[in-house]
Amino acid sequence: MREKKIIDTNTFDWPIILIYTVMVLFGWFNIYSASWNESTGSIFDLTKNYGKQFLFICISAFIAIFWLFLDHKIFNLFSYGVYGILVALVISVFVLGKEVAGNKNWIPIGSFNLQPAEFAKYGVSLALAKFLGTPDARLKDKNTLRMALAIFLIPMALILIQKDTGSALVFLSFSLVLYREGLSGIWFIMALCAIIIFILTLYFGSIWVSGIFAAIALLFYIFSSRRKYLTWPVLLVTIAVIGFSSSINLIMDNVLKDHQKKRILVTFGLLEDLKKEGYNVHQSKIAIGSGGIIGKGYLQGTQTKLRYVPEQHTDFIFCTIGEEWGWIGTMILLILFVTLIARVYYLAERQKNRYNRIYANCVGSILLFHFTINIGMTIGLVPVIGIPLPFFSYGGSSLIGFTVLLFTLIRLDATRSTEMSTLKDMY
Template structure:
């Protein structure tokens, strides 16, 4: 049997099939999101978003071909170079990029523009994999923790300068991968506590309730027999820190731009401004809810036809699916995403080198974060932060970056035996 035949058989065609299904379903939903019954155009018409997306899909196929025929060693050898190139692009974007709605996210020439922050995801994943493949690396050591976090937070800082809070948040998904690779659990407990207290502080109108709750917790623990002075002092200090944090958080939020403050407030009170800042989420939930169990039918969505939901072909593409295909259609797409993530976990665990495993879990982390946050955003469980649904939302940079991210891992997986041979 020829070497090429062996290589083709080792490609994970199941993952590729799920990818193809998501891209095709997303393409049909992009057409539905811009469909105008009065002036209906073909789905292949390049003057509308579905036609443009088809062009992006075609170029994505070209990228896939390049990745799959390239030498698998190139991704490891060029990891740091790609990371540095993307950092440079992130630096020059606010300087030479085009400003849209107060953000400078894209650079390019004429109508061709790319969003470097999207492509920096796979570059950061490769850099982390390259750095963490060292046998001496131990994430229980603070020095190594600091080095890994530096790789992650440099692009976060540069993206915040654009400013693009939503995309910057995506890079925190790498902490999922770090947990698999041995990052101490105490950091995750601390982060969960931080998030919980933040939600309480933002969601409760009167912080006095939080103060009472913390004091009550300390008193209860003391009465339960925790008589050691050190524990009592420790709990008291923790209570004071939480109280201080809740009030300082109010101050920080008050300094955010008004539209970001409103998005946070709408999360806890959707009826705060239903005709203003809460319009997107309110209309998205109406669209999804109106779809019922089986949906209204393809191209029959009323919320879609009359443009009630802004950005429906990008960030809110999921509500088009919910309205026209109902609970069943939404469940099918959620199942496909879950199947993809579970399959990728299986692939990551069977890797023979740490480089491939770290990169694989980075891919899983990023896709999981986008999938969860985007859907939570469209149903009002998370503030609107402008995060696209992978392989589904309209946009060339988004589709290209997710395609490159995924297929580099598929390429590495198909050569996992050869990668092991290089390590010996």
């Protein structure tokens, strides 16, 4: 048996590291551009956002390298521990939290603010991988399913209470992991149907939707050859649909907050509110749309630079890219993201042990959710939900959180190769 190397850099998944590096640097330049004006100083100015982002990138790089040197068993070993600490951190926000813009989801550390919600995802990923990674864990077992749901729904609920709706919704992405691990697809189909009914109701009103659905169900029932088996299912489904459809107004008015309701209406073009709730998206679309094919050029964007787009360096960083790099730039960004996420899912499938695979699926799903919601909202396809674009948006918690998330995966993935080579050596 050969002497075990401490680290073999060949085992790291370099494509992911490369994409990561490109994204982080590209993001940094765009944050600089978003804050740029004639008098802007050096990109390293630590008093400014872009300078701080540089600091975060340095910290992330350090953590990334450090993570690659860690023993992979540590992750498995401390999964629950990390989960516990991070959930405790989320809880601590209730006590230590600092109020920013009416919401309390930051813990001040010196001149920086820590956003525990950004790290909780990591804890959940580890814990979920650990829990479902045990050989006898079967999602078909109700208790296992309940447990798995609890692992991510508890922090989600906590964050929801802290009114950080966007960060909380991200935890829904873990349901994709459950799907991959055997949860019935019927739930997703039902969710999709619910969304369709929801949108149809918004457009046509619950009476039309209920009536037409009932008519279709009736026709289906009458012309069905196996009528007697279908009596109850058809009746139940029809009642459920009508009930859901007619309760939408109630949900919109009572469950959702006014601005949330308005954002949804704006997204579906049912409300023109260019001054307030529709302002962000309208300005964001202007910024991206005015970029044209080749963009206005680096540092030449007017809409983002002149602060027409709010949150341009955080949640709306995509606008800067769209405006200054044009369609070509946004395509490159889409390709980078699609490649990254697909690559993560690909890595997931090549893992030999369940822990690694589930963890990889967690990472892929989180990235997919962020990517879809963030870009979807900037181009007006999804209601505005304030979550960052991974690796691009300004913010230390977000960048470091995603770095840790991704490099844990790379570290775990590297063991697959060492395991294999170890096996090879044995034979």
